[in-house]
Amino acid sequence: MAEDDFNSKIITAIEEKGVWFDTQELPKLQEDYRLHLTCVRNLFEAMVNKNLLTPDPYKKDKKISDVIQIENLEFTENERNTVLGIRFSDYESIVDFVCNYMKFSTKQLDMEKIRKLLELNNTFTWSNLTENAARPNTRGLATCIKMLRNGAPPIILSLIKDTTHKSAEAIKEINDGLKALADYQKESYKVEVRKNVFGNPSFSMQTAMASPAAMLAEIRKHFASSMPKRHFAEPLIQEIIAEELGADRAERQAKLLAAFQQEKKSAKKEETVDTHELLMEAIRTLGTSYEHIALICRKFLSNSEILQSEHNSFRDKLARFFRNILGLQPPPIIYDVVIVDKKTEAKKRQSIQFSSFIDSLSKRSRYYSSFSVKHTPGYTKIASVPETKALEFLSGQMADCNRILNESAALDEYFKNKANAVDRTKIKGISMELTAVKNVLVKVNQHRAEYVSYKEEQEQMRKLGITGES
Secondary structure (H helix, E strand, O other): OHHHHHHHHHHHHHHHHHHHHHHHHHHHHHHHHHHHHHHHHHHHHHHHHOOOOOOOOOHHHOOOOOOOOOOOOOOOOOOHHHHHHHHHHHHHHHHHHHHHHOOOOOOOOOHHHHHHHHHHHOOOOHHHOOOOOOOHHHHHHHHHHHHHHOOOOHHHHHHHHHHHHHHHHHHHHHHHHHHHHHHHHHHHHHHHHHHHHOOOOOOOHHHHOOOHHHHHHHHHHHHHHHOOOOOOOHHHHHHHHHHHHOOOHHHHHHHHHHHHHHHHHHHOOOOOOOHHHHHHHHHHHHHOOHHHHHHHHHHHHHHHHHHHHOOOOHHHHHHHHHHHHHOOOOOOOEEEEEEEOOOOOOEEEEEEEHHHHHHHHHHHHHHHHHOOOOOOHHHHHHHOOOHHHHHHHHHHHHHHHHHHHHHHHHHHHHHHHHOOOOOHHHOOOOHHHHHHHHHHHHHHHHHHHHHHHHHHHHHHHHHOOOOOOO
């Protein structure tokens, strides 16, 4: 009976810890990765601007579909700019993949993925960025940071200190969480054996309890049929046997239960929904669209240059000549586009003043970047206003984004249609960026709808006198 009691308790404890990981710990780890990604990008941009690193020229051609280990081989001082530039570019791309394409759940993050993530996190030793570090990548990065500090203005020094400190903290939190997840996955595997193998009608517990060798043989006998497609991990099977038949089994069982039941208690602390946090998550998520908006801006500038370069007739040259003589500014670039209403399919013509439109996109990208990560000044400023104002702000920004998406789609179509045949292949499409921003808005709308639903429920309960809220 004691063994049956332990089995039921440990199975329940492991299942509840899995829920804790999925609802609390893993979302937090993903947030830590997002913070680290922002730090990495800020630091990389600063080093590139100072010509300390050269970005990988083939970065856009590399399709990241998995977490891969980045080289950490030695390189010479002359190679540092290029070699470390490529490795840092790859590192940023893979961390971006982790943030935006990996699913953070206990089902998805198995032992192999945990191993890959830990290897990725070890590409640079953020907690020990010194020039005498053991690994070449860390030494190279430390050297670049030292050169970046030399003669740098206070804002750059503050950026370096902030990004390296936050990265070190974030990676430590992530590594601790991943190691805890690895422990959970091991215990989860053992629980699977207890549930499926021990629970197999053909499995004889009486035979298995005769000796450790007998239990190993009985488990091996029924393993393939009870757990198809699962690897027979003998070290973990031996742990199960020790927990069942070892001289210290009572101590092992008590220690195991205590570890998971302690987590269970901490998971119960949060029983109510934090509506303010939910609303701020929606706002932070909106901020993550900044990079896609910035890329749209850059592509439009390139496309406009191509179109303007086609206006090189004698009449165009003569007009430019007289403007230069008279000191006149060139006329504003205006593109007449066709806006399509996605709901009604109605079409309307609209004139877009290009420089104003680009300026608006650029400002929006920078503004969104300021609150795309928790605890930044931009995020803290919005978090300090009343929820009603924050919700009004969010709704207004979403409306603006939808309008910008429609105008951008129309301008994208304009560039593709108006370019000469010889230049058409040079025009850069923005369909991927538009889709990415739309996906962000879908997530934002889900958070907003959830927030509104909770607030309405709270208000209804308050009116009924069920809660003590006023």
